[in-house]
Every structure is written in C-alpha cells, then in structure tokens.
Amino acid sequence: MARRKLLLLLKPLDACSHSPSGGVSRLSNTQILRHLGSRYDVHRDAISFCENILQKKFVDWEAMLRDNLCHPIRNVDMVVTVGGDGTLLHASHFVDDSIPILGVNSDPTNVDEVEEYSNEFDATRSTGYLCAATINNFEQVLDDILEGRVVPSELSRLSIRVNKELLPTYALNDILVAHPFPAEVSRFSFRTNKGSQPCSPLVNCRSSGLRVSTAAGSTAAMLSAGGFQMPILSHDLQYMVREPISPGAASNLMHGLINPDQTLDVLWSCSEGFIYIDGCHVRYPIKHGDAVQISTVAPVLRVYLPPHLSGQEVYSFSFKRDSVEKRWKLSNM
Known part of the structure; x- marks a missing residue:
C-alpha cells in the first residue's frame, strides 16, 4: 500500500x-x-x-x-x-x-x-x-x-461571476458585496433567476451591502445579523441585505433563500465596491454597472466534519424555506 x-x-x-x-x-x-x-x-x-x-x-x-x-x-x-x-x-x-x-x-x-x-x-x-x-x-x-x-462530507461552495467572468476563488462561508467604506451607502439592484426566468421581483436597494452565505457559513456573520442556521449539507444559499434604507414594500425580500438551480443576479450602481470572500483578506473590486452573479455552481469542498454536524435536524429549516417562498409568492400577487 x-x-x-x-x-x-x-x-x-x-x-x-x-x-x-x-x-x-x-x-x-x-x-x-x-x-x-x-x-x-x-x-x-x-x-x-x-x-x-x-x-x-x-x-x-x-x-x-x-x-x-x-x-x-x-x-x-x-x-x-x-x-x-x-x-x-x-x-x-x-x-x-x-x-x-x-x-x-x-x-x-x-x-x-x-x-x-x-x-x-x-x-x-x-x-x-x-x-x-x-x-x-x-x-x-x-x-x-x-x-x-x-x-468526508461534501460542503457546497459559492461561485461568483462578474460580467460573466468567473472569479478564481470559491467561498466556503460567505461573501459580502459592499462599498469599500462601510459608512457609505451601497446602491444595487438584485433578483433571483432560474435560467432566464425571474423567480422574484427586481429590488432596487440602498443599504450597507449584500451578504450571501452557504449552509456552512450560515452560523457565522449571517446568523449574527439575524439570519438562521441551515443544515450544513444543504445546497441552498441564504442572502440578506444589510441595514436596508426605507425598503418599503420590498421589506419581505431583504432576506431569502437561493435554490441550487437559481442564481442571485446583482447590478452594482456605485462608482466603486468590493466583493469580500470569506472575510476581509480576499476581495475583488467592482464598479458602476458591473453585473454580479452568485450561485452554487462550484466544486464541493470535502471536509471531515464533527459527527454531530452531519446529523442536524432539517425540519425547522424546511419551515423557514417554505415561509420565504410563500413571501415571494405573496409579493408577486
């Protein structure tokens, strides 16, 4: 051997x-x-x-x-x-x-x-x-x-395309799309899509940025910001708009899930910005008019997990996912 x-x-x-x-x-x-x-x-x-x-x-x-x-x-x-x-x-x-x-x-x-x-x-x-x-x-x-x-278990990772070009780094935990200066307002629009078909309304947003996490990263910054923990082997993504300014009728769309067959498409409307990957050390610049696409189309990461993680209950997560999808349907009525 x-x-x-x-x-x-x-x-x-x-x-x-x-x-x-x-x-x-x-x-x-x-x-x-x-x-x-x-x-x-x-x-x-x-x-x-x-x-x-x-x-x-x-x-x-x-x-x-x-x-x-x-x-x-x-x-x-x-x-x-x-x-x-x-x-x-x-x-x-x-x-x-x-x-x-x-x-x-x-x-x-x-x-x-x-x-x-x-x-x-x-x-x-x-x-x-x-x-x-x-x-x-x-x-x-x-x-x-x-x-x-x-x-090893297979954990989903997150891929990012900027103007259709794939970034070389996959996120295991989460990404943050935001202005380089945290006190500045981030302006962007986003919606979820399945292929060329929209799955949610277009949201024009002013906020402190947009965070998207994998299941593995749902216990980190996402949970601290008010999100929920996902079963670690889930292939869904969770997104949350940080500190939205006057969201109005779109308030129900500030936090949601992205299914494995969907993408989150973001149009950046500030003169400058960054995509931060798994913290602050890895970042890529973006500028006004850049189109950012986020999905789970990425190689999985094989990790030997603590035994208790792979046996997480999924019932509460399923309930949350159903609630999110119901909010999207109601907002489109």
Missing part, C-alpha cells in the same frame, strides 16, 4: 502574545497577558503534538504556515489544518474537490474560563465549528481516516 501524502497547514504562532514590542505589554490587566500567553503556548503545543503523531504514522507529510500558501495545493492526499476555522477557510481557497481537509482546533474555548473572566475581558478562544479534531482525539480521527472508517 502506498504511503499517503499529507500537508500540515499551520496557523502562525501569534508573536504578539509573548513579544514585549508587540504592544501587549502596555496592557495593565495581567490576566489578559496571562490569557494571551496561554493561547500562544496551547497552539504551539498542539502543533508539536500533531507533528509527533504524524511521525508515527505510515504517511509522508510536510508542514507549511498558512501565510506562505499562495498556490493551488496539488499532489497530496489530504490537508490537515491546525488552528481554527480561519485556517480551514484559508486552505479551502486552494483545493478543488479531490483533496479532503481535516481541521484540528488547536485552541478550543474553555467555557469555565469564559465565565470566570466575563467581567474583565473576552476569554473566548477558537470556535472550530468545522474542525473534527482536537489534540484529545486527533490520533483516533486520523486513524479512522487512514483506515477508511470515515469519509
């Missing part, structure tokens, strides 16, 4: 946590300094732990800092990310649907710690929503994968 080839993608150690020149030393709260130092140590130890485990396995592997990853990942059988969801998201931008990803949450949040320091500072660590492993179960999860006892 051939040896597996793995890429170990690492979140960089936060130098500010230990460096007096990083600005942290100016903080007067020693508990914060101790917390930051602990995060540094825990993440460093997690990297060493994962590397030691890989040394014992029948695999070839190499480690790379995520900041050094700038080309598509090729010629490996799997990517193991050590960090949190941000590191896994970063890796997702460089793999197609042939290479699965295993996320290791190197610094999980400790509920007792958060409660203890809630009156002093935010002691939240890493959520690791998409990460199937921590150092506590990494070896067992890795063995299950190598021996074929578990298979």
Whole structure:
C-alpha cells in the first residue's frame, strides 16, 4: 500500500502574545497577558503534538504556515489544518474537490474560563465549528481516516461571476458585496433567476451591502445579523441585505433563500465596491454597472466534519424555506 501524502497547514504562532514590542505589554490587566500567553503556548503545543503523531504514522507529510500558501495545493492526499476555522477557510481557497481537509482546533474555548473572566475581558478562544479534531482525539480521527472508517462530507461552495467572468476563488462561508467604506451607502439592484426566468421581483436597494452565505457559513456573520442556521449539507444559499434604507414594500425580500438551480443576479450602481470572500483578506473590486452573479455552481469542498454536524435536524429549516417562498409568492400577487 502506498504511503499517503499529507500537508500540515499551520496557523502562525501569534508573536504578539509573548513579544514585549508587540504592544501587549502596555496592557495593565495581567490576566489578559496571562490569557494571551496561554493561547500562544496551547497552539504551539498542539502543533508539536500533531507533528509527533504524524511521525508515527505510515504517511509522508510536510508542514507549511498558512501565510506562505499562495498556490493551488496539488499532489497530496489530504490537508490537515491546525488552528481554527480561519485556517480551514484559508486552505479551502486552494483545493478543488479531490483533496479532503481535516481541521484540528488547536485552541478550543474553555467555557469555565469564559465565565470566570466575563467581567474583565473576552476569554473566548477558537470556535472550530468545522474542525473534527482536537489534540484529545486527533490520533483516533486520523486513524479512522487512514483506515477508511470515515469519509468526508461534501460542503457546497459559492461561485461568483462578474460580467460573466468567473472569479478564481470559491467561498466556503460567505461573501459580502459592499462599498469599500462601510459608512457609505451601497446602491444595487438584485433578483433571483432560474435560467432566464425571474423567480422574484427586481429590488432596487440602498443599504450597507449584500451578504450571501452557504449552509456552512450560515452560523457565522449571517446568523449574527439575524439570519438562521441551515443544515450544513444543504445546497441552498441564504442572502440578506444589510441595514436596508426605507425598503418599503420590498421589506419581505431583504432576506431569502437561493435554490441550487437559481442564481442571485446583482447590478452594482456605485462608482466603486468590493466583493469580500470569506472575510476581509480576499476581495475583488467592482464598479458602476458591473453585473454580479452568485450561485452554487462550484466544486464541493470535502471536509471531515464533527459527527454531530452531519446529523442536524432539517425540519425547522424546511419551515423557514417554505415561509420565504410563500413571501415571494405573496409579493408577486
């Protein structure tokens, strides 16, 4: 049997946590300094732990800092990310649907710690929503994968076309279409289409921008903005207009779903704008008159998920989808 080839993608150690020149030393709260130092140590130890485990396995592997990853990942059988969801998201931008990803949450949040320091500072660590492993179960999860006892789930990604040209980056979580300056008004029009047939009325909008999320990203910014969590294996997209100005009769269309056979077509009406993909680090400029098309026509991402995610209930989501579709029908009557 051939040896597996793995890429170990690492979140960089936060130098500010230990460096007096990083600005942290100016903080007067020693508990914060101790917390930051602990995060540094825990993440460093997690990297060493994962590397030691890989040394014992029948695999070839190499480690790379995520900041050094700038080309598509090729010629490996799997990517193991050590960090949190941000590191896994970063890796997702460089793999197609042939290479699965295993996320290791190197610094999980400790509920007792958060409660203890809630009156002093935010002691939240890493959520690791998409990460199937921590150092506590990494070896067992890795063995299950190598021996074929578990298979990766297929998560939908989001594709964007600007004036019919496909952007090279697929979003795993979400995109934000907005003015470069957050205090400026974003002006755009949008509607959902199925082929050349409209599925919803045209909405002319002034707002703070437009967010569209995948099922995997529905628990992130979308949920914080008032959206709802979708079953992670859903192929629908969810969209929401941010802070619409006087939506009037179109208020029911400020938030909705895009089915897999539909597109969300946006016409940008500001002199400048950006499409932000999975956060602020990946962005593409747009200008007045640009046509943006958003859909799930994209390679899936194969991810080894925590067991509880793939068994999510779908009933409440089905109810929400029916409600959204009913609102669209009523608005067209």
